[in-house]
Amino acid sequence: KNEVEQSPQNLTAQEGEFITINCSYSVGISALHWLQQHPGGGIVSLFMLSSGKKKHGRLIATINIQEKHSSLHITASHPRDSAVYICAVLVGSARQLTFGSGTQLTVLP
Amino acid sequence: DTEVTQTPKHLVMGMTNKKSLKCEQHMGHRAMYWYKQKAKKPPELMFVYSYEKLSINESVPSRFSPECPNSSLLNLHLHALQPEDSALYLCASSQGSLGPYEQYFGPGTRLTVT
Numbered sequence A: 001k002n003e004v005e006q007s008p009q010n011l012t013a014q015e016g017e018f019i020t021i022n023c024s025y026s027v028g029i030s031a032l033h034w035l036q037q038h039p040g041g042g043i044v045s046l047f048m049l050s051s052g053k054k055k056h057g058r059l060i061a062t063i064n065i066q067e068k069h070s071s072l073h074i075t076a077s078h079p080r081d082s083a084v085y086i087c088a089v090l091v092g093s094a095r096q097l098t099f100g101s102g103t104q105l106t107v108l109p
Numbered sequence B: 001d002t003e004v005t006q007t008p009k010h011l012v013m014g015m016t017n018k019k020s021l022k023c024e025q026h027m028g029h030r031a032m033y034w035y036k037q038k039a040k041k042p043p044e045l046m047f048v049y050s051y052e053k054l055s056i057n058e059s060v061p062s063r064f065s066p067e068c069p070n071s072s073l074l075n076l077h078l079h080a081l082q083p084e085d086s087a088l089y090l091c092a093s094s095q096g097s098l099g100p101y102e103q104y105f106g107p108g109t110r111l112t113v114t
Helices: none
Strands: A004-007 A009-012 A018-025 A032-036 A042-049 A052-056 A059-064 A069-074 A083-090 A096-100 A101-109 B004-007 B010-013 B018-025 B031-037 B044-048 B053-057 B064-070 B073-079 B087-094 B109-113
Touching: A004 A083, A009 A018, A018 A101, A032 A069, A042 A059, A042 A069, A083 B004, A096 B010, B004 B087, B010 B018, B010 B031, B018 B031, B018 B087, B031 B053, B031 B073, B044 B064, B044 B073, B053 B064
Parallel strands: A009 A101, B010 B109
Antiparallel strands: A004 A018, A018 A069, A032 A042, A032 A083, A052 A059, A059 A069, A083 A096, A083 A101, B004 B018, B018 B073, B031 B044, B031 B087, B044 B053, B064 B073, B087 B109
């Protein structure tokens, strides 16, 4: 069993829809990252969370430490949001990220 | 400036060639990372440098040789690679290595070994 599980693996939405991507982890963590990767491209860090909720533009990330669960929400989705969204966790004082397998999001116009 | 730059963007090399990948950041970060990413897979950590010293080597073959000449620059020297080494190579940096610190990623170098 992977330490970091993401769902769904693939998600297709219509422009304007509200989108939720989920991440569950099985270990104690010091922080959780949400990352975005466009096709053929590098990775952009969207959020790093240790607790609570963060918002940036149309993106909202929440984390529940007790339930070992995080969600990434996209409001008013747009085709340019189409990308792979990756959840990654920092375990304790570890220097390395443990990555989920990613969620491929496609937003249709 | 929150940018990590990588050169070249694309690289095609033969199995007998020697080439280098370059990564640079000017955010004053003291930890730098090399990742390898195969298609449709998450990144795999290769090396971590902390304060210009190699702190983690994830059992990477010796045909990959990292170098950190100064706190802003990270190189990955390539020699006698195999076709299965073809991948996207990503560099990242963070404020420190004993976190939690946010990692900032570069755009990657797409490497093809022929």
